Amino acid sequence: MDILSLFVVIPVLTITAILFLKDTRQVRLVSAFGMGLQLLMAALLVFLYLTARHAGNSDEMLFIRDYLWFKSLNIHYAVGVDGISVAMIALTSLVVFAGIFASWEVEFLRKEFFISLILLATGVFGFFISIDLFTMFLFYELAVIPMYLLIGIWGSGPKEYSAMKLTIMLMGGSALLLVGLLGIYFNSSPDATKLTFNILEISKVVIPLPAQRIFFPLTFLGFGVLGALFPFHTWSPDGHASAPTAVSMLHAGVLMKLGGYGAFRVAIFLMPEAAHELSWIFIILTSISVVYGAFGAIAQKDLKYINAYSSVSHCGLVLFAVLMMNQTAMNGAIIQMISHGLMTALFFALIGMLYGRTHTRLINEMGGLMKVIPFLSVCYVIAGLASLGLPGLSGFVAEMTIFVGAFQHHELFYRIVTIMAVSSIVITAVYILRVIAILLLGPTTNEHFEHLPDAKWFEKISVITLIGAVAAIGLVPFWLSTMIGTSLHPIINKILALNPF
Amino acid sequence: MINFSYTIWILILPFFMFLLLGLAGHKLFKAKLSGLLGTGGLGIITILSYITAYRYFFVTGKIEGAFQKITAVNITWLQFTDKLHIDMGVLLDPISVMMLVVITTVSLMVHIYSLGYMKGEKGFERFFSFLSLFSFSMLGLVLATNIFQMYIFWELVGVSSFLLIGFYYQKPSAVRASKKAFIVTRFADLGFLIGILILSFNTKTFDFITLTNPTGTAILQGTGIGFLGLSIMTWSMIFVFMGGVGKSAMFPFHIWLPDAMEGPTPVSALIHAATMVVAGVYLVARMFPIYAISAPVALHVVAYVGAFSSLFAAIIACTQTDIKRVLAYSTMSQIGMMMCALGVASYGGEEGLGYMASMFHLFTHAMFKALLFLGAGAIIHAVHSNYMTDMGGLRKYLPITHITFLIACLTIAGIPPFSAFFSKDEILTAAFHSNKILFGVEYAVAGLTAFYMFRLYFNIFWGKDTQYHHTPHEAPATMTIPLILLAIASLFTGFIPFNKLVTSDSKVLESGLEMMIAIPSVLIGLLGIGIAYVMYRKETSIPDRLATTFKYGYKWAYNKFYIDELYLFVTKKIIFRYIAQPVAWFDRHIVDGTMNAIATVTQVISFRIRGFQSGQLQKYAFVFITGVIMLAIFFIYLWK
């Protein structure tokens, strides 16, 4: 049985089912059912994966399936997962599941909304299971396009502008990416007889260094745009601010991770020599992202902007760690992706719920919400604490792994940059606490807020799912870290082979 | 070897209480029951701690005359590399066992006290769940087997402090104070983290036993390499100490502590007097072999920072009128003394006196300072004001509080036979033998301490007869019993033979009272009390006249030397206005502006190009025909 393809098939079936529904009330039930099934599948996948590994299966990728698609170009539909993809799939299904419940009360064109949302999820799932560069790119594009509709139609504020900006910038990124991928493809075979898109096969050959020098920056930038790399991050604040709740969740929670994952799986894994040679440029850019995003967040007034800038900072940390190219830092990068995915989804869900009640997102128009809506407020505080790296929640595990890993780098330059990046934790604390203090604590400023209702059942499901995952990773990080760590070995071995330090 | 693995329950139990009370407290139990549950849980932990202390000190015995470090439990929590991994475990050695006793004792007292003090408050179970969280994190901190575990619990302590200071979350001043406390300590923790990173990079280990083994190899790593004239090890230890400075409210990170008094008084007693704020001292003591052997310069930094802070705080304490703030500055001053004592010590033997003195003082201080705060709480409870100007003549109304408060004041003033007399004496002796300047400073601090404490005492219990809206009455038994117990502790803990139990190399340190030091220190204490008696026993005009005479000095001290304003200037003006806002502006207008400009340029160009598509059929035809003709010319005549 092809368990991986099911991750694409289930959403597609859900979409088909939604298409035939007459009653729009049932749409969300069907969506929730489909994505709940997906969540169960993800749990099953984690279980199967761990069982297989436990049984001594030490293949690089498990559950590999390969179907020839375009013979002339040797394009396959090839799927396979390692611990990293499994973790990302689990993250995605969690966030999508929570996202469905967070958008329970979408009224306008409900059917179309859920279809687009699940289509987006399909793209993301497909991306994570693919091991063929072409199908990977295909799913990547599939994930980006519905975003335009979701923001442009169901968004708020200057939604057309934001949707356009987001889509065009991401498309610009994928243009670079496509060139990079084709470059890899045409160098995937030493004697140009059997070109391939398959990652596993490409990783066995060494792409010539001159080609790497061209295609590594292209690929990395292409994914970097999606990962909000400075200075290509400006789509993120506008996009997030305009997007509806679930879309922000999915976008910041999962879609931005496509950037980090791709940078790591394609750019670094396939072209480690150039990565090693050019990493300093991107290290500088990413460390700017980290500090700059955090400072940018301090001065914002709109909750979503604050969170968007904090995402820039945190995702910068992901790319930063990936570029450090050692086991610990990369492990941290993956955990950070998952952790940030969960907590930023949590943040956006909560912001959406607050907005639904107060009809404002400006922090200085709110105040003292803790007394009125304690459940949501406490959840917000937990999300904030996770974001500023409180031990026992996922953010701490991720950040510490990154910092310790990055600081083990043998070159002084990298260690100094690491210290700069470390300083972001203080700035993070500043803006998080600022928001919490203004928003939740203190006396209730606006008398209209006195009788706001607290969370409804579907909101609770959404929030508790995410908080549970955040706390689980934070309290028992060992299994996740090990699952990712063992999957990193092929990459690390490849890097070590070229540069033993 | 005796099995200590049960000690893990000392950590698990409070965490469980936290989850139970925090998640389900307001639904499952009545408020009172959750308070009792929390207190009961802590009672069990206290008993466990006492058993552990007894077994560690008196049953296990020594090897080669020294107490051994025992790793009771150690579970790998997160693996970084083969050598670097965060473990969660329990490390028993003299200082951790001593801290165990201190924390559980004070915490239990505070729990009992809170049952009365917090009665009827909204969020009663929340309060107890936070207290449990704090107990959990503090115990985890002192029992940490490795520096990263310590850092984890260090952060947790910080957050529980944040939650408890901001307990009255609808009070803007409490919110501000909690925010300030968290951010200031967080900044200091940044130093701690950097220190850990440097340290672990050099030594490739987090483990305390490996790190602090005076004969091991880890301790010698990075001592040679220089950076700005100091070795890498020194730098890392200075950074680590920065964390301690923040948590222990030493200068210049002390500004959060006075504000933290916005929290409920039991919290101030537990966290901001007895336990959490001494974490910095504990940290230095924990890393002491490294400081003493590999990074003596860092140790000097510790000594001078401690000494300066103690003097600085003592001066400010003389001018404050909010009784909790006086106590806060007194705490800062006393911790400064402990730091200073650590700083003048060195590893092993007679030279390690300062270490022992510091730990001793930490122990006694925890008891009497908790007593002072709880007493202050009882007074505030009775008077409903924090300001000593609203008080006076309270000895008639609050007899038990009065007696216990007096005992505490006498203790802190260093009058024999109260406990602090012994510990302070050891500190002064250690300072005297190592550095005369530091001795002078500490000596002056001892006098000032006696003065401001009795200023407080006389102002509250004697002085003018204030008219109260309703007659103050003694607190309920749940509040007075802890006071009495702590007063007894203050009386007798001075006789604990610390020199046999807690020393720098865990061996017995022979030391006794040096009359040369003891007599002058008692004398200056008495002098301070005398001055306070003259000035504040009755309502006189002396304080006002003094204040006008030393107008500027008084004003500066009263305004805490304007350090708060300086911080405010730096954070509000410089960081917010000159960094964050420009960054936000830069992002919106330069980075995003560039992106938008690219879009605009594209659009403008495309609008121009669009003009070609005029819809005028004949223009198209003209262009087409011209093109054909040109192509024809090209192909006929120019194409070879």
Next chain:
Amino acid sequence: MNSGIPLQYFLILATVMFFTGVYGFLTRRNLITILMSVELILNSVNINFLAFNRYLYPHKLEGMFFSVFVIAVAASEAAVAIAIIINIYRRFTTINVEDVNEMKF
């Protein structure tokens, strides 16, 4: 009957006619006169066809038949074009080609 007249004469005549038609196509504003210019162009092509056929391949009939087809096409084209012109006139009340520029941008 065509002796003494070189092929080139016919061709030159057709060329002149063709470019006159082009000129008309480019300058006239009235759609109907533009249509007339197109007829000129088609006619000049027909002359070429027939001249080539007669002078170079007198034993074949391709040129002639193509002329027949061109005439047929021209007839259909004229019919449809005039229908369109009338329709345009109805909508825009003008058949000035410069005013009919909806199909832009």
Next chain:
Amino acid sequence: MASNQIMFILFSVMIVVFSVLTVTSRRILRAAVYLLFVLVSTSGLYFMLNYQFLAAVQLTLYAGGIVVLIIFSILLTSHISQNFESSGWKKNIFSAIAALIGALLSIITILDYKFSATTEVAQEVNMKLIGKSLLSTGYDGYVLPFEIISVLLLAAMVAAIVVAKKVSPKSAELQNLKQ
């Protein structure tokens, strides 16, 4: 000068002159009449080339059919005496230059090219041959294009009717909506 040369010159002059008048005349009906003269002259050329059938077709279809159609449409869309405003001189000059250059280019090329003289015997073009060729499917047969042309004519007829038909109010509304 042989008579056929004289005739050729006559026809040529007529064609050139009336062509130019067609495209320059300010009055639309006159232009149509000039076009008629051009077409008639052209059919004269066809006679000279010995293609009587085609000449007849030219006269009936073009002169008889299309020109009449054009005149009808002129009457439908404009006033007979209507002068149309002259187009911009810029446009005229540029178009003239383009046309002149194109003409010169073609003429030079024509004069440069050496056409190979043929020795084949000329074929008599009579109606029987034309009919046979048009309906023949073998070599030299044109049944396929013939059929296509017939379909095209039908299609054009239907199209002309559909396009020129008066728009129904409902579809007009729709069109207005779309604007």
